[in-house]
Amino acid sequence: MARAATTTDAFNAVAEPRRRDILNFLALQERSVSEIVDAMEMEQPSVSKHLKVLKDVGLVAARREGRQMLYRVNAAAIRPLWEWTNTFERMWRHQLARVKENAEKKSDW
Amino acid sequence: MARAATTTDAFNAVAEPRRRDILNFLALQERSVSEIVDAMEMEQPSVSKHLKVLKDVGLVAARREGRQMLYRVNAAAIRPLWEWTNTFERMWRHQLARVKENAEKKSDW
DNA sequence: TTGACATATTCCGATATGGGCATATATTTG
DNA sequence: CAAATATATGCCCATATCGGAATATGTCAA
Numbered sequence: 001m002a003r004a005a006t007t008t009d010a011f012n013a014v015a016e017p018r019r020r021d022i023l024n025f026l027a028l029q030e031r032s033v034s035e036i037v038d039a040m041e042m043e044q045p046s047v048s049k050h051l052k053v054l055k056d057v058g059l060v061a062a063r064r065e066g067r068q069m070l071y072r073v074n075a076a077a078i079r080p081l082w083e084w085t086n087t088f089e090r091m092w093r094h095q096l097a098r099v100k101e102n103a104e105k106k107s108d109w
Numbered sequence: 110m111a112r113a114a115t116t117t118d119a120f121n122a123v124a125e126p127r128r129r130d131i132l133n134f135l136a137l138q139e140r141s142v143s144e145i146v147d148a149m150e151m152e153q154p155s156v157s158k159h160l161k162v163l164k165d166v167g168l169v170a171a172r173r174e175g176r177q178m179l180y181r182v183n184a185a186a187i188r189p190l191w192e193w194t195n196t197f198e199r200m201w202r203h204q205l206a207r208v209k210e211n212a213e214k215k216s217d218w
Numbered sequence: 219t220t221g222a223c224a225t226a227t228t229c230c231g232a233t234a235t236g237g238g239c240a241t242a243t244a245t246t247t248g
Numbered sequence: 249c250a251a252a253t254a255t256a257t258g259c260c261c262a263t264a265t266c267g268g269a270a271t272a273t274g275t276c277a278a
Contacts, residue, residue: 015124016266020193027197033225046267048226067224067275075200082194084129088136089191091184125236142255155237157256176245176254220278227272235264242257248250 010077011084013057018042019050023073026060030072119186120193122166127151128159132182135169139181 014020018040025031025039033051037044051071054060058077062069123129127149134140134148142160146153160180163169167186171178 009126011126011129012124015121017118017120018266020120024196027200034223043268044225045227045269049266052226064275067222069225073197073200075197075204078194078197079201082191082198085187085191085194087133088182088184088187091136091182092188095184127236143253152238153255154239154257158236161256173245176252178255221276222278223274223276225272225274228270230268230270232267233265235262237262238260240257240259242255244253244255246251246253248252 008057010057010059010081013053013059014078014081016050016053018046019054019059022047022050022054023059023078026071026073030070032065032068032070034068036071117166119166119168119190122162122168123187123190125159125162127155128163128168131156131159131163132168132187135180135182139179141174141177141179143177145180 014023021040022036025036031039033044033047036042036051037047040047042050051060051062055062055071058074060071061074062071064070123132130149131145134145140148142153142156145151145160146156149156151159160169160171164171164180167183169180170183171180173179
């Protein structure tokens with residue numbers, strides 16, 4: 001088997017740093033492919049391929065405007081990632097609380 | 110270049126569904142490798158390899174107890190993922206709000 | 219239609235992957 | 249030390265990747 005396909009789910013799609021860069025950029029506003037190319041300093045085919053992956057997993061949506069394709073983030077598709085990480089949120093809160101507690105105990109000394 | 114190395118960062122490590130399964134399992138409590146093997150229904154070498162990846166990126170920590178190795182989640186290492194996804198949280202809140210608004214407009218009709 | 223611009227797709231090569239299997243290492247027990 | 253248990257590592261293979269380069273597709277303008 002080898003590694004799971006990137007196009008499978010959002011977790012895989014987002015594992016690629018370039019794709020996170022693109023999502024970060026699109027978070028600000030809808031952008032054309034060439035705007036992304038300029039901003040990311042990547043080759044246009046690379047950008048188009050990454051956009052295809054992101055689109056396939058639903059992380060972005062696109063619409064045509066004349067010759068351009070305008071891409072935007074579909075934030076809802078990111079939500080499951082947030083929810084998964086969020087299940088660990090309580091854990092790190094506890095861990096931080098414990099660190100703080102220990103620090104206070106020491107300073108009481 | 111090919112794909113970025115899995116061991117590079119938490120995003121890549123977590124892209125593998127099996128590793129998320131393991132983290133979910135460890136979220137409940139510290140576990141030995143064989144407990145993980147039993148719970149996940151995976152071969153022991155596979156589990157050990159996944160654990161190595163998780164450990165290399167700091168997502169889990171381990172301690173030896175006799176012949177066993179006990180693994181636990183290092184929640185703090187998941188926090189960057191949460192923070193990244195969280196930057197999109199406002200977006201999906203807006204999107205949902207808009208959907209709700211439209212629904213209400215329709216029902217006013 | 220032809221040409222220019224914007225984007226997508228295809229083919230290639232190098233490489234990292236994950237599973238299966240065998241085996242090595244570490245620890246306890248006799 | 250030897251045997252048993254628990255875990256880690258090494259090797260092989262099939263495969264999914266990413267980037268680069270060339271090319272195909274789509275859209276507008278003259």
